[in-house]
Amino acid sequence: MDAFLQRVWYERHAQWFSLLLLPLSWLFGAVAGVRRAAYRRGWSQSFRVSRPVIVVGNITVGGTGKTPMTIWLAERLRSRGVRVGIVLRGYGGTSTQWPRDVTDETSADEVGDEAVLLARRTGALVVAGPDRVAAAKRAIERGAQVIVCDDGLQHYRLARDLEIAVIDERRGLGNRRLLPAGPLREPPSRLDGVALKVLTRRAQPSSSITLPNAIVTTPVLGEAVSLGTGERRALQSFTGSRVHAIAGIGNPQAFFDALAGRGLTVDAHPLPDHARLTEADIAFPDGAPVLMTEKDAVKCPPGADASRLANCWAVRLDVAIGEADAQAIDRLLDRLLATH
Template sequence: MKRPADIQQRLLRAWYQQRSWLVLLRPLSALYCRFAMRKRQRYLDAPSASWQPPVPLIVVGNVTLGGTGKTPMVIWLVEHLRSRGLRVGVISRGYGGKPPSLPWRVQPTRDTPEQTGDEPLLIASRCQVPVVIDPDRPRAGRYLLEHAAVDVIISDDGLQHYRMGRTLELVMIDHARGLGNGRCLPEGPLREPASRLDSVDLRIRTGAPADEDGFYALRLEPAELVNMKTGEKVRPDAWRAPPRVQAVAGIGNPERFCKTLENLGFVPEIHAFADHAQYNENSFAAFDHGEPLLMTEKDAIKCAGFARENWWYLSVDARMSESFVEALHARLDRHLPPRQNPISEPE
């Protein structure tokens, strides 16, 4: 019996390799596309029906299924805006999490990935900012504003959640995969028609070498390898262990993690799990434990309680161009009161 991860990856490959048999799904795709367009049009026709927060709200979303780098982008935005003196909060659906109640404010020292979902816990742990999860994002936003002083809200995903008003829309696209076959679900990977890209504020290609054609480049730079048992940190170029490693990737685009490790000189045996997969002590029992086990930071946060001494995660830092920073400032400044405009000041 095939694992869900295997089925997921086969479907993703079909979309991004533009397999001809997908045309059989075109009638369903056409219905889905019309539904998505009508949903957005209802928002455009009656914007007052959406909750608009009293502070700027930035949506970091995508139009495709599969990993596009939303979480690194959210982390970069949080750190960048905080460096300019702004108080930042994050809202998220909390995919896969089962908190005791909703809305739920994530507490890194208390909560588990099973309660909050992996990405909200990672963002809260790494950035130390208030993170609230709730599938009802307006409710999450109101709760955040009631319980924390914030100048800007960032929504991790939610581009298609039109009950939530937004100030800026940032859309992420994987540079290598693009839009696949350019078709809506289920024939292709699109959540909305490709024309949706024309209406967003900023478009970002994850993994692109440079800005071009109206897209800004987000580069993911490996920062350090962190031992999950001891906390030891090692620069990837200072790795002294054998290059052959076992590699775990429970993310939307495991190929990107594999390519990153290869570029660092590793020889990985990649084990792809479903995005947001939950792990336990037996999840990696069949792997060769004579070799180090490397994983993403998003995976590591779910394995901290049973990590072994030769398990490591690779932390990465997002890098954005100066032109992106300028474009962000130009769009955001006008929505901030004058006293909150340190974002316009040079570093």
């Protein structure tokens, strides 16, 4: 169903089906509009915590590159000596108690895959929980000086000082319709109110969307790390033979295309976003290497066969930002920190 909706939202020849969903889209838009108005007019209360809050999110469903952007931002703040707290919903987590402190040893089943990934990559104070206000307060109790909220653009209950919206440049805003007829959580005009728009450029510049004053980030695949042995290999070492690629992220094709762009011959295995991995998902009879995103690697079954895990590789993902754009972000951070 997810793959079908992706075609409806982003492929021109399949968009006729979205017309059938327009009544539901209008209903969704009305509910979302009333909710936004309620917070804007004070009918619903936003809560301001005692430290500055930066929200990194998007207005579309699916992967746009917001988590790598969150990692970059946390590392940028940490380089200034700022202790960062990252809060997020903990989507898919089965914990019965929230908010939850997250470390690199926390089970992804309990707090969600993105929470564990962020803890492993950033060293920040990561707290997961559906109530972002409670999660932010918990991070502050632990010593956070700045809160970065991953995927909280529509969570208006948590007052914010800086909003960053991340957009996939190639896919843009799709057919520009609201859910479920299109991929939008909020209308395109929502982007006018954010402090910073970020375009994720995965390949050559695309004309699917143009945003004035937006900065550009480029995803960069790094080395691959064996889940069984910890061995590190350059991606180029996998060229010349076929590899299996697993991606349970919002835009799996972006990962497959990136691997192919590095010269790998890819047998793609897309999974639903946040899908839990089983041993069957990483078992292939031909013995070819299995490459996956870091987000999927944190969900690998801990009891999987050791020799099989040795053949599974997590591929690191970073974002590259040009110096001028990085300086523009620094100026935003300077103003934020100077006022708190």
